[in-house]
């Protein structure tokens with residue numbers, strides 16, 4: 001690489017280091033679980049998306065082991081070549097059944113699904129109307145589409161309606177929202193979004209990555225949480241969070257939508273098929289997620305307990321019921337200082353600072369799991385209590 005290229009990258013890295021510091025990925029030892037091994041210590045893990053605790057569920061791990069023995073590790077081919085195994089089709093059927101759609105198609109990740117949906121379904125005569133706080137993968141997927149792009153202020157349905165009116169001449173309008181927003185843990189107002197979609201003859205797409213398996217009586221997600229009969233039009237989600245936590249994503253919806261994705265969606269066609277052990281593990285995770293509602297009950301109880309404990313300690317916790325708990329520590333460095341104090345007490349939680357969240361909205365984001373024990377949550381609350389001393393000193 002020529003010297004000017006490298007010099008520019010070095011300069012930009014220096015600027016980034018000076019402005020926000022460079023991120024260094026934490027190296028964890030051992031398996032995912034309610035505690036994690038870091039630098040020889042065992043930390044209470046409040047920084048994963050393993051909402052139902054299925055990543056460490058022996059049945060899930062055992063099904064991957066069996067698939068590894070029977071089918072090997074990988075298939076060295078795309079789905080459209082020789083990469084499709086029966087377990088892929090079984091998993092797609094199980095996903096469709098879980099989320100209540102006619103069909104579903106697998107991707108390597110939900111990031112891939114979101115990259116692949118818009119370009120496949122929409123053309124230059126169409127319009128996408130997207131929530132301002134949608135996940136990065138939706139933003140990038142929309143950028144790849146030829147359709148007109150409109151962005152409405154987060155959760156502001158009046159603003160959404162204005163944008164829908166502005167693209168009334170489009171052939172199709174597609175409203176896009178996260179089901180649960182990953183920074184605030186707030187749930188999209190799907191009943192009102194669906195009414196608005198119907199009134200404006202628009203379709204509704206939801207990325208339910210933080211809701212599939214988590215929300216609703218059977219874990220179907222945000223629509224079920226609101227008791228909506230009939231689901232959303234297009235739904236994307238991940239197998240990398242509540243549904244076993246390994247890897248994989250999907251898009252689900254009416255048969256015509258899913259068949260179109262199979263035919264033309266580039267991140268489905270031009271990539272390797274999901275490794276069979278991952279598909280087998282996800283299939284088992286879905287069976288458990290549907291069949292054991294007590295996991296969602298325990299998750300809800302754990303979440304409610306920790307939210308209440310933090311409020312009792314005097315912390316500002318954004319309201320909600322989702323296991324994403326944003327603890328607001330606004331301005332300057334308090335969020336980072338508190339995260340460091342928690343870490344010294346054996347609790348792993350990350351501070352989110354500007355530019356990841358807007359200046360003045362710095363926070364520690366906690367993620368609760370059904371697998372956390374009462375003792376682990378009490379340890380976390382105790383550490384937050386003692387971290388107040390850090391705040392008082394600051």
Ligand SMILES: Cc1ncc(COP(=O)(O)O)c(C=O)c1O
Pocket residue numbers: 108109110111112135137178182207209210237238239240247248249
């Ligand atoms: C809302 C949302 N969509 C998509 C993704 C990407 O999921 P995956 O890890 O399967 O690519 C994430 C994960 O960070 C997410 O939070």
